[in-house]
Amino acid sequence: MSAANLIFIAGPTAGGKSAAALSIAQKLDGEIVNADAMQVYEDLRILTARPSVADEAVVPHHLYGHLDGDTRCSAGMWAESAAKVIKKIAARGKLPVIVGGTGLYFRALTEGLSPIPDVPASMREEAISRRETLGAEAFRAEVVAIDPPMARLPQGDSQRLLRAWEVHRATGKPLSFFQAMPRKPMIDGVAKRVVIAPERERLYASCDRRAEAMLEQGAIDEIRALLDRQLDPSLPLMKALGVAELTAFIQDEWDREMTLSQLQQNTRRFAKRQLTWFRNQTRDWPQVKDSAAAIDLIL
Structure with a gap:
């Protein structure tokens, strides 16, 4: 897909992303693609602030509420689904408008993810059990011993430490080995990008x-x-x-x-x-203070 056929709208919760995306999609004959990790689930429409039924009727919305709550959706899983949806939207001559607050989803789509082999769900349970047995401090020490680059992770980052442990357990190779491998973007480019970052x-x-x-x-x-x-x-x-x-x-x-x-x-x-994530990880994206400014920038 060429860089002229895609729009990304990112930012924190309650910052006005959905309103901006809806307005832009209406004006530019677009379709909206969700990039929020919780809005992919069918449950909790209100609590996760998914677009209303009325908004969804204005323009097509994709990847909202399409998964049951018992599913473990990863950034890689989302990116694969999003790439397919984006290609279909473009094939219809419409403009894909990707909107959400999950920064890792945007990164997975535009930069790709490390080619880590699938790890059985049982490994996560084993990792959790191991952490509970050893205690948080000793568990981190064990992870660092088998994967020294993980020393950058604080003791409180349990999810990433668990991930490092389970990948090593399942593959016999450290997570950092896979993270160092080349990545392949899911899509070719981005036309216009914006982060809505309101005043605190x-x-x-x-x-x-x-x-x-x-x-x-x-x-x-x-x-x-x-x-x-x-x-x-x-x-x-x-x-x-x-x-x-x-x-x-x-x-x-x-x-x-x-x-x-x-x-x-x-x-x-x-x-x-x-806000902190987008400020540090999307420094080359234009930042605006509200949805109106985002609309003006994109249009």
């Missing part, structure tokens, strides 16, 4: 409003339905922002006021982490 105070106020709206719109009922499914707690969806907070409310550990306060605080923290 304005973004935090938007996060607070979003958290409050989620409670009013039925997010608690979504969590009740999710808990009824009794899914594996280690699944990505079970770690979505808001699941732990609303579970605490449902289990009478917190009252509504405390729940809202914690949800707002954690939403702000999540948005801050996203």
Whole structure:
């Protein structure tokens, strides 16, 4: 695909990405492709802030709610699906507009991922068990012993340490060996790219409003339905922002006021982490303060 046929819109939660994407897709005869790790799941439409049914009726939306919550979607899995969808959109003469807040998804699509062999799910369970047996500090030391470049990972980065351990266990080679191998982009190029990075105070106020709206719109009922499914707690969806907070409310550990306060605080923290990631990892992308500026830039 040529670089003139693609648009990327990235940024933190509650920053106005979806509104910008919808407006741009309408004006440029485009179709929207999701690049948010939680919005790929069918469950928790409200809590993950997926586009409304009304918005989805305006222009075609892809890769939203297409996976069951019991699925472990990786960046590689998403990138493969997105590349196929993008090619189909382009083949119809439409403009693919990729929007989301998961930076690794954008990177996987444009730069490719390390060619790491598939690791059986049982290896992750074994890795978790090993960490619990050894303790976090000793587990990190073990990982560093078998894969010295992982010394860059802090003890608290359990997911990456677990990943390094399970890859070595499954393949006999360190994760860093695969990470050093050449990567192949899933697509050829990007036409226009933009990061919507609102001023901190304005973004935090938007996060607070979003958290409050989620409670009013039925997010608690979504969590009740999710808990009824009794899914594996280690699944990505079970770690979505808001699941732990609303579970605490449902289990009478917190009252509504405390729940809202914690949800707002954690939403702000999540948005801050996203801002930091995009600031550090997409330095060559133009940054704007709001959706209106993003629309102006793209158009």
